[in-house]
Amino acid sequence: xxxxxxxxxxxxxxxxxxxxxRRVIELITEDYRDQxxxxxxxxxxxxxxxxxxxxxxxxxxxSPKGFLQAVTLDHAKRLLRKEDMPLLETSxxxxxxxxxxxxDLFVTHEAMSPGExxxxxxxxxxxYGFHICPFGVALIMVTDRxxxxxxxxxxxxxRACLEDMTCRWPNACYVEDLQATVxxxxxxxxxxxxxxxxPLRVVLIGTDFQVRVWQSLLKIPFGKxxxxxxxxxxxxxxTAQRAVGAAVGANPISFVVPCHRALGKNGALTGxxxxxxxxxxxxxxxxxxx
Numbered sequence: 001x002x003x004x005x006x007x008x009x010x011x012x013x014x015x016x017x018x019x020x021x022r023r024v025i026e027l028i029t030e031d032y033r034d035q036x037x038x039x040x041x042x043x044x045x046x047x048x049x050x051x052x053x054x055x056x057x058x059x060x061x062x063s064p065k066g067f068l069q070a071v072t073l074d075h076a077k078r079l080l081r082k083e084d085m086p087l088l089e090t091s092x093x094x095x096x097x098x099x100x101x102x103x104d105l106f107v108t109h110e111a112m113s114p115g116e117x118x119x120x121x122x123x124x125x126x127x128y129g130f131h132i133c134p135f136g137v138a139l140i141m142v143t144d145r146x147x148x149x150x151x152x153x154x155x156x157x158x159r160a161c162l163e164d165m166t167c168r169w170p171n172a173c174y175v176e177d178l179q180a181t182v183x184x185x186x187x188x189x190x191x192x193x194x195x196x197x198x199p200l201r202v203v204l205i206g207t208d209f210q211v212r213v214w215q216s217l218l219k220i221p222f223g224k225x226x227x228x229x230x231x232x233x234x235x236x237x238x239t240a241q242r243a244v245g246a247a248v249g250a251n252p253i254s255f256v257v258p259c260h261r262a263l264g265k266n267g268a269l270t271g272x273x274x275x276x277x278x279x280x281x282x283x284x285x286x287x288x289x290x
Contacts, residue, residue, distance in 0.1 A: 018136065018155060020045060020052070021059045025277050028068050038064055060134055060281065062288030067281070107218060107256060109202040110145065111211045121169025121205070128165075128174060129181035130158055133189045134285055135255070135278050139165060140181040140188075146201030147184055150253045152274040168252060169205060188256060191289050202253060209237075213247035220261045223286050227263050249273050255282060 023045055028036070041064055042049040056064050116123075126148060128141045133152075139161050141149030149168075153161035166174055187193045187200060194200075204211045216234045220226055232244045251259040254274060260282040264270035272279035 017055050017059060018132070020047065021056055022136070022154065022277075024052070024056055024064055025060075025067070025281055028064065029277050029280055035068065060285060062284060066288050067284040107202050108199040109204055109215070109218065111204045111206075117205055117207065119171060121172030124169065124172040126169070126172045126174050127177035127180040128162070129176060129178040129185075131178075131181065131185040133185065135274075135281055137161070138185065138189075140184050141165060142180055142184060143203055145203040147188075147253060147256065148203045148205055150188070150256055152254065152278055165252065200256065202256060204257070205252065206247075206250065209243065210247045210250060213244055214251055214253075214257050217248070217251065217257050217259055217262065220258055222289075225261045225263050225283075227265065229265070231262060245270075 024041060027041060027044060036044075038049045038053060042052045045052065047055075053063060056067070060067060124143055126141050126143055128139060128149070131138050131140060135152050137153050137155055137158060139149065139151040139153065139158070140147070141151075149165050151161050151165050166172070184200075204214050206214065212235045213231060216231045219234070228241045228244045228248065229238070231248070232238050232241045235244075237244070245264075248259045248262045249271070251257050251273075254260070260272060260279045269276060269279060
């Protein structure tokens with residue numbers, strides 16, 4: 001099994017752009033209550049406001065101001081807890097969504113058989129590649145049936161990301177193959193290419209319970225969110241909230257199977273396997289494209 005993350009030069013960004021974007025996300029995440037202006041953020045990073053606006057918008061898909069509005073999702077926790085305001089109304093109240101028509105990510109999916117899952121990937125050839133995306137470096141993994149893995153890392157952490165994913169199916173054969181993964185990268189992060197006429201094919205590799213949770217995640221509309229309790233009720237196991245949370249955390253196809261849209265009790269963001277900052281970035285990105 002090839003465990004070396006051999007990045008190709010064509011996916012490495014020029015200059016320090018991603019580091020700047022990462023620092024902006026961290027700054028806004030930490031200081032969102034102060035509602036820092038673009039000028040204040042730029043001064044903190046020794047950047048010009050105009051250049052920072054262009055860089056961040058190109059990478060994140062929305063402006064720093066738009067992302068700041070999205071991060072105020074944390075304010076929604078207070079509204080949900082103290083005023084019992086419904087989640088969607090709370091999102092609108094804090095500026096996370098609007099009345100515009102929401103776009104859905106159309107996917108078609110199938111699950112591996114229990115026997116295939118128990119074999120821990122035995123007999124599977126999984127092709128993988130690393131690609132720059134709005135949320136850092138994306139590790140895309142595919143089989144002949146479709147997309148089987150999507151993970152994220154910061155630049156320099158690709159090996160750990162690859163090891164995290166390959167240990168899930170240790171008996172599979174892994175082949176680095178950008179030619180196989182480029183078409184997926186081109187579609188996953190480009191809303192203009194999401195279409196029900198040509199749905200993205202996804203293959204789910206997990207236990208029966210995990211697959212049911214992941215299938216429930218696929219029902220969450222773009223730009224919306226649900227709680228673990230909602231998911232537990234949807235799969236017919238209302239008392240299994242803790243197990244649902246574990247299955248959400250084990251989701252191998254992040255973003256496409258939208259585990260970032262699952263919230264804790266009273267709308268709390270809770271954790272995210274690939275980092276809470278990245279979860280906020282995804283929610284903000286979706287808010288901008290909704």
